[in-house]
Amino acid sequence: MAKKIPQKNIRNFCIVAHIDHGKSTLADRMLEVTGTVQKREMKAQLLDDMELERSRGITIKARSVAMRYKLKGQEYELNLIDTPGHVDFHYEVSRALICCEGALLLADAFQGVEAQTVANGYAAMEHDLKIVPVINKVDLVNARVDQVKEELEQTLAVDPDEVMPVSAKTGVGVEDLLQSIVANIPPPEGDPEATLQAMVFDSLYDAYRGAIIYVRIMNGTVKKGQKIKLLRKGTTHEVVELGQFAPKREAREELCAGQVGYLICNIKSLDDVHIGDTVSVIGNDAAEPLEGYQEPKRMVYCGLYPSDGQDFEELRDALTKLAINDPSFEFEPETSDALGFGFRCGFLGLLHMEIVQQRLEQEADVDLVQTAPNVTYEIVDQNGNVNEIHKPQDVPDSGKISEFRQPIVRVNMVQPEEYIGSVMKLCGERRGIHVRTEYLSPTRMMLTYDIPLAEVIYDLHDKLKSATRGYGTMDYELRGYEQADLVRMDILVNGKKVDALAIICNRADADRRGRSVVKKLKNEIDRHMFEVAVQAAIGTRVIARETVKAMRKNVTAKCYGGDISRKRKLWQKQKEGKKRMKSIGRVDIPQKAFMAVLDTGDDKGK
């Protein structure tokens, strides 16, 4: 049993960084240097236990790990709360920040300050955390430590003398960093003798143990066997196990004010556990609820349909299972004329959407058709009521709309100076409004634009990367809703409106988008035994048309004894392929085509 650590020897901190700046590697190294994990047990990205996190090299879920560290005869408990770095998981970052007193602000010695370094750095400051600036990868031959220090000073007012140089890969500077954490990050406050008050900052569902609740104890002490209350719903539970992650779950007898750990209380459903909820004692003497988190706002929606209508229930089960450990993801059943029964799903952003889809494919064996993602719009009707619109099909006739609004995000883009021109052009094309331009250093600049989210979600990140030879980085936050001249564009296949292909776009872009979408669809739809017309229309006005010509000849000549089973298998395979397509009238539309509407028409003339 681990010795009890006095509160003054506890340090709670997180690492904030731009993606790929080495956060997980630094965490790995600290686990090793503190002896929390033996070298032979070490594997890369130790804290990322989702297979997807490892394969993509990113952190998706927050988690914590307690490390013991001896310095000058004293033993310290260092609690690292790991957080995702990607913009879609902003809310996870802020959850982690509430549980910490300090933050390591990590920047890559070559890449320097990037968009998310700034965004996450600001967030840590807003939470009054003590910032320990760290420059990682100082062993790189092209490391430019001094310039990065300057960038940190310029953007986040970091004192260059406080910056700790490390190489998480080789371990250089990690020992010094640990000492700096002890010296500079204040110990947690809070009275171990006061009434229990703990913040739920995450939860996980374990098939054997039920809900595992991640908590930071703000005040008081929680003991094994104690009865607790979750204040939001007022439900009471008995703590059957509590402990810390080191990095595997290790049971303890108690957790005191300032500590971070987990509670297991035989809670069978995560529905009963709210992130941001407060844990306290039962009875009338419960502590005041802590200020919770804002429910994350789902900004991107898309339809997910089983390729095979038979798999609807399987898809529902898979989505339910996923949502258990990912409260930021939501779904509800919807029906499409074209696609049958499926679900409209809400995500924090595009990366989140991609991850959910990959997990569905990996963890559940369901073949999916995904419709093009869209943002949440607002429509004010004639009576002044504001309605949220999650899918294009729900947009009423133009006569019933008094105002059509779309979400606007403030986008920060960091890149070397020489790419400023192409990035500004890109933002202009995306209807961006310039907010400001800042120098981070003599050679690196940050551009800030307000851009409609719809213009951002699909490929702005890719386009930024290609406009800056991979050097540009971006981050965005929601600003609010603004009125815009938006229309619903319908796609018709052989005269039949295909609901799942409708999009919302700017009226001025409609012709270009329409032409580009029908062209793309023409290429996606195989030739049939008859001609197929693909049209784009606004209301009753057709704005673009393409024709998929009828098949002229498709006949196997030779078919003798040995060919029969081969041909039959080939045709059966084609039948399977057709089954995965969706039939509109008699036209088979391949799944890929449902993403064709994302074509922004940028590639015209190419």
Next chain:
Amino acid sequence: MNNSALTFTPPRSVYVHVPFCKHRCGYCDFTVVENRLDLETSFLQAIETELSWLETPRPVDTVFIGGGTPTEMSPAGLTKLFELLGDWFPREQGGSASESSEFSVEANPDGLTAEKVAILHDHGVNRLSLGAQSFNNEKLQSLDRQHSAKDVANALQLARETFPQVSLDLIFAAPGESLASWREDLEAAIQSGVDHVSTYGLTFEKGTSFWSQMNHGTMVVVDESLQRDMYLLTIDLLTTAGFEHYEISNFARPGSAGNNRCRHNEVYWTGGSWFAIGPGASRFVDGTRSTNHRSTTAYLNRVLKGESPVAESEPLDAEMIARERLVFGLRRIEGINIAEFNEHAGFDLESLAGPAIQEFCELGLLEPSDGNLRLTRKGLLVSDSLWPDLL
């Protein structure tokens, strides 16, 4: 209805594969060994062994020896092969192929000597299928064939003097071919006086030299719409000349002795069963489709060691048998007889594929005709797009 309830009548047909060829043509992906007549003795031994596994002689109505180039074998080898087949697959002798039994052999125009023709004739071969492919030297070259137009003429004369039935194989859509050039081939075929023509659009099969040339862009595939015109011209010219178009690629000119169709191939298309002997050969016996190893040497090794040469085997359930019968039956121009199908296939056509058939009829691709269901001309041209929905 399940498989056990099906009764399979014993096959009355046999296919024999002879893999020898002087040269493998650039488009060919069949089981062929190039210039390996040194294997002839082991081949005959293997055939003899494989035949012995039949245990008792099986009387048949049709024999088809294909290849490869069967006539590439030595005179002695051919004689031995015919003797073995005569022992194990006895058939009614005499008369025309339509009247008693049909005995077909494939041959190439080059190397078809009078001596070999005589051996074929003496052993009862009554139908010769000549792999002419074209009457045009330039086209023959572009197809990587080794013979000349002159060889074709000579072989044709010899064959027509000897065999009651002669069939010509012709390829269209050869690289660079024009509609006019194809018309000349068709007219020459009509002039030649043969009773039967099989004609195929050139296909590019994976693993062939033509396939890689196509992928490297050094060989250009004839455009789909020209291919369509060539196929339509084939149908029009041959039927005007008195040929009956009886299967997608096959045409027969009825004569005094019968309709001159290839009876053996009709067995394949009407759901019949047959034995198969030789490397790469496929059979359909007792509801199971199986294929011998496609590598000639692997086939020889296995059989000579006493092991089964079968590389793939697939038992079909009653429904799949019925569906195959439907699809391959519809590839015959007269189509399927609905009443007969319902009676013999074990499934009612309506329950098997009613909605799809209904839809294809509405689209003008299939049509009912005198109790039959058949492809329309429009349907014929795109027929491969129909089969997935019927399987």
